Amino acid sequence: MKRIFALTLAVALLSPSAFAEDIDLKDTYLDPATAPIDYKIQGEYEGTAGPDAVKFGVQVIALGDGKFHLVSYADGLPNAERSHKDIKAEIDGEMEGETAVFTNDLFKIEISNGELNVITVADGILRGTLYKVQRESDTLGAEPPAGAVVLFDGSSADAFEGGKRMGDLLAANCFSKEKFGDHTLHLEFRTPFKPKARGQARGNSGVYMQSRYELQVLDSFGLAGKNNECGGIYSIAEPNVNMCFPPLQWQTYDIDFTAARYDDQGNKTKNARATIRHNGVVIHDDLELPHGTPGRHPEGPEPDALYLQGHGNPVVYRNIWVVKK
Structure with missing residues (x-):
């Protein structure tokens, strides 16, 4: 049942890629404090969804003008154990007020305030919540050894x-x-x-x-x-x-x-x-x-x-x- 729910969500999220040619390169941000709300939505989320609490990882990519592309991975975010080169699902969404919304025939996903909620369209029931995470390299700030x-x-x-x-x-x-x-x-x-x-x-x-x-x-x-x-x-x-x-x-x-x-x-x-x-x-x-x-x-x-x-x-x-x- 756990794997069936994971695969069902993956199929439900599948859609063509949102990426296209450059339309505007002038909007460049070097400081999160000056970036639009899209930056706060973009990022990585982890948590569980479904009756069997299946673990998911999600990466949300900002595309400008309040539009996003979401990539979902069963079992969590890519790391040393999980490359996810073949196991992923994708869906597009956009801002509605202060919330980013992604919808297809089966699921509605809402993201705001660092939370990603998965809701079934048929009954409106909350099926799970993922939370925004910020991973950090374990070599970040590594000190040079003697002789370096x-x-x-x-x-x-x-x-x-x-x-x-x-x-x-x-x-x-x-x-x-x-x-x-x-x-x-x-x-x-x-x-x-x-x-x-x-x-x-x-x-x-x-x-x-x-x-x-x-x-x-x-x-x-x-x-x-x-x-x-x-x-x-x-x-x-x-x-x-x-x-x-x-x-x-x-x-x-x-x-x-x-x-x-x-x-x-x-x-x-x-x-x-x-x-x-x-x-x-x-x-x-x-x-x-x-x-x-x-x-x-x-x-x-x-x-x-x-x-x-x-x-x-x-x-x-x-x-x-x-x-x-």
């Missing part, structure tokens, strides 16, 4: 060519002056809230390992998790699970990188490899990188810089440090 190269701690951007501070944050579009071979890297990033933007216009940047291999930075909250979305290695591999948090929340990348190997004649003998954690969850496990990704430096035997891609979006970084191997 601290590239940015908020006090200066001098470790980067083209580095510019925004207060105590680092703006995208800069190269580290120091170059690296094998290394581990920790950094934290935040995408802007751009509800009317779509696809690659929605908070785009990138972390280029050795300026050669792009780990995508993008507001991909609630999306499928493709190689050109957050956590993807552009043109090479999609993440095992989409661990992207909502925009304006701080997120982490922890990267264990092994550089490609070359012989004395400059011929590549081994591909580069990387294990990557996004918000504390392994999204690439000892992944082979067979080639460089477009946009920056070609592969080669020499160490190279960390590049934080500038893509015309106000993406910011903090707490960046590297441990050389």
Whole structure:
């Protein structure tokens, strides 16, 4: 009975995706205090619904002008145990007064004041309540170990060519002056809230390992998790699970990188490899990188810089440090 209710709700929520081409990119928010009410509705919810108290996770994506796209997952939000690549349901909704409302033939979902209520259309009975949660990476604020190269701690951007501070944050579009071979890297990033933007216009940047291999930075909250979305290695591999948090929340990348190997004649003998954690969850496990990704430096035997891609979006970084191997 528990699984039947879960599958019934999943089918009931299924609908075509709401995403389309950009219609307006001028509405960009860097502070939740100045964002419209859509920002308060957007986010992650967890709780139970149905007579058997089935656990659900829900991600609500703001699309601008009071419109939303809701993605529902049986058993809870995506995490290390649940990728939910094939188990999800989707529905569109919009604001009605101070409440976001999503409706189909079976269920009505109402969201306000941090609560998501599931109501059956036939009898108007409340079938369950989910509550807004704000997850946090377990590596957020990680301290650099002894011997680490601290590239940015908020006090200066001098470790980067083209580095510019925004207060105590680092703006995208800069190269580290120091170059690296094998290394581990920790950094934290935040995408802007751009509800009317779509696809690659929605908070785009990138972390280029050795300026050669792009780990995508993008507001991909609630999306499928493709190689050109957050956590993807552009043109090479999609993440095992989409661990992207909502925009304006701080997120982490922890990267264990092994550089490609070359012989004395400059011929590549081994591909580069990387294990990557996004918000504390392994999204690439000892992944082979067979080639460089477009946009920056070609592969080669020499160490190279960390590049934080500038893509015309106000993406910011903090707490960046590297441990050389």
